[in-house]
Amino acid sequence: MLLVTCPWCGPRDETEFHYGGQAHVPHPADPAALDDRQWAEYVFYRENPKGPFAERWMHATGCRRWFNALRDTASYRILATYRPHEPRPSPQPVETPTAPPSPGDRRAAGSSGGNR
């Protein structure tokens, strides 16, 4: 079970959340000025990166708030969660352990649904 850390409620089961697609897609400033292609791109076109991706999530059975998460689409690891008006954190992958962790390090490397 994946744990997602709600910025208000803390870590909860993934089943408590709804996925909302790519984050930081601004509503067009002047929607009437868009032609059909531009409108279609605003409504339907989304990035599909391999690696860190900022996306919207909603804590449906908890505080019912929308927030953003930075998720690595290759590992499914959630690198950060943050409130809607906060800027996207820079993707500092918790990824890429260069060496196997020493026994004393187990908590640091092994835990974490990935967090701020």
Next chain:
Amino acid sequence: MADLTATGPAALRRSPLAHLTDALRAATVTGPRAVALAEWPCAAMVSLRVDPASPAAGRIAQALGATLPARCGRTASAGSRTTLWLGPDEWLVVAPPGAPAPTAELAAALGEEPGSVVDVSANRTVLELRGPAARQVLEKGCALDLHPRVFGRGQAVSTLVGPVPVVLWRTGVDSYRLLPRSSFADHLARWLMDAMSEYALPEVD
């Protein structure tokens, strides 16, 4: 019909679990792993939304006699009323069955500022689960850590119990209140009765 309207809507109200009163009583488990379930019918509930940093929030706290809880899990009680944190700008004020919903006084405290005060007494019902085995019953269907060091008396959270979204509120060492939406209450009550049944038997080593 004249008689019915004369007694008013409150007298006509029927709680979502009225049809299960006897079944809930019959599901009571006694013995060392006792657990009992009952409905706390027709409690008064008010949904409150306001910016916690606004002057209105201060006036509302005065009207409630308690500061609005500021974090997930927190509640604030004053007299017979308890305010549960539902979100960063959202609370549920619960008053016991029979008490009037404090809608008017909270609306007056909100005044003209942005926010809302709505009587939602019919939105949810309240199930009370108590007994030494109550936590074990809940742990069958709730992924949160319900150990008292994490989820103590007076804490409340919105989460899932079984497949049902509830507000889960710990009111005592061995007692909990569960607040499902009215239309899910029957399913949750039956789920809980099923989960309780094994505690009537001796524990299997």
